[in-house]
Amino acid sequence: MSTEVPLVVGHPFLGSLKELREDVLAAYLRAQRTVGDVVRFQAGPPGMRTEVHGVFSADGVRQVLASQAVNFRKDNPTYTEIRESVGNGLLTSQDEDYVFQRRMVQPLFTRRRVNEYAGAVHTETIRTVAGWKSAPDGVVDVSADMAEFALRAVTRILFGADIDTAIDVVRRRFPVIGESVLRRGVSPVRLPRTWPTPANRRTLSAQRELYDVCDRIIAQRTAAGEQDERDDMVSLLVRVRDEDGSGLTADAVRDQILIFLLAGHETTATSLGFALHLLAGHPEVRARARAEVDTVLTGRPATADDMDALPYLTQVLKETMRLYPAVAIMGRRAVADADVAGFRIPAGADVYLTPWVTHRHPDYWKRPETFDPEHFAPDQEATRPRYAWFPFGGGPRACIGQHFSMLEACVALATILQRFDIDAYDPPGHTVPLDLGMALRPAGPLRVRVTARTAEAAA
Structure with a gap:
């Protein structure tokens, strides 16, 4: 028989509202340590109180995401806001819509197709770091630079030669959309989007401009027809056909493009920014990763074919994603009563999985708070449950x-290590403040000191 989920004890009047608002990741981590792997939070005064469930064990995560996935849907407020802001693409669609979209889009994400994007990633990496040689005192903000790199890389892959048409609009307007999604997703009262509030007007203006630039490029690709041989993702989506010969509507193509933009640039920026910051503070790890890159590449550009030959660099990236998962919290809503890890989750409950917590669970990680790529050595990976990471x-x-995502991060990181030595700028023990936006990110700059390497040293 299922056990009732234990309650995290909070303030008599406000419950856990203060803790969740001040630092939700710390609140979840503390709950796992003190209460257990499945918990309940109550927040707000009586009569206005909301309740959420946290699931932190690898087996509980497996049940929610895999074995009982049909019962845990993307019906919570945040996903609703994403749908209304950027459309019903793969990230947000459900049921038959999702099955159809996945079938249509899957050919664009085969390993062979994705590997062809390595050249674009290399080009944008070189462009991004070109100014590092002249940086004052050699100090650069890798958070800002990797955000610009990731934005340009995904925009080039999506829009191809039209990157210059789209990049400025995306750079200016996506933050407005993201801020709106976050604000409305956590607000207990969401005013109708049609009300002409200042926030609604800003969001609508941003949405219209984003839609307009996408629609113009999609129309150009559609007009070109089957003779269009461009291989950017807009062109591929316009040309993709189902078994019965039907394709995606222009609106459906736009929805997928905007979802790929949303999901594809902040996450990679987070991983690369923190990877460079962690390497700067860990000389032994940095030296080993750089030696592997130099040995494998011997000065030539990294390609997709090199990924399997760069296992330690891959371990560095996986360990970075363990400590700083770009999606630090994932939400679902239970359709019916469920048993998760021996606890009863009632129908209608909002359930939050937290990679930030599970990736630090002492049952799965020998040194939960320590940056150590050996956590992902093959022998250690083999001993852990699938959903510990x-x-x-x-x-x-x-x-x-x-x-x-892994290809992009691996090619970019290898390219940077070829060209620059990276050293710590902040003092030992410096704590990076975090901002839980659409993706986890540093709340301020991530500064490192870079020194250009000679061609001979990298070869």
């Missing part, structure tokens, strides 16, 4: 872009 989700809704 899940930065890309899992189950039937696992991220379709997982291989692309």
Whole structure:
């Protein structure tokens, strides 16, 4: 028989409201340590109180994302806001819509197709770090630079030669959309979007401009027809056909493009920014990763074919994603009563999985708070449950872009290590303040000191 989920004891009047608002990740981590792997939070005064459930064990995560996935849907307020802001693409669609979209889009994410994007990633990496040689005192903000790199890389892959048409609009307007999604997703009262409040007007203006630039490019690709041989993702989506010969509507293509933009640039920026910051503070790890890159590449550009030959660099990236998962919290809503890890989750409950917590669970990690790529050595990976590490989700809704994300990060990081020595700028023990936006990110700059390497040293 299922056990009632234990309550995290909070303030008599406000419950856990203060703790969740001040630092939700710390609140979840503390709950796992003091209460257990499945918990309930209550927040707000009586009569206005909300309740959420946290699931932190690998087996509980497996049940929610995989074995009982049909019962845990993307019906919570945040996903609703994303749908209304950027459309009903793969990230937010459900049921038959999702099955159809996944079938149509899957050919664009085969390993062979994704591997072709390595050249674009290399080009944008070189462009991003070109100014590092002249940085004052050699100090650069890798958070800002990797955000610009990731934005340009995904925009180039999506829009191809039209990157310059789209990049400025995306750069200016996506933050407005993201801020709106976050604000409305956690607000207990959401005013109708049609009301002409200042926030609604800003969001609507941003949405219109984003839609307009996408629609113009989609119309150009559609007009070109089957003779269009461009291989950017807009062109591929316009040309993709189902078994019966039907394709995606222009609106459906736009929805997928905007979802890929939303999901594809902040996450990679987070992983690369923190990877460089961690390497700067860990000389032994940095030296080993750089030696592997130099040995494998011998000065030439990294390609997709090199990924399997760079296992330690991959371990560095996986360990970075363990400590700083770009999607630090994942939400679902239970359709019916369920048993998760021996506890009863009632129908209608909002359930939150927290990679930030599970990736630090002492049952799965020998040194939970320590940056150590050996956590992902093959012998250690083999001893852990599948869902002890899940930065890309899992189950039937696992991220379709997982291989692309790893390829992009691996090629970019290898390219940077070829060209620059990276050293710590902040003092030992410096704590990076975090901002839980659409993706986890530093609340301020991530500064490192860079020194250009000679061609001979990198060869």
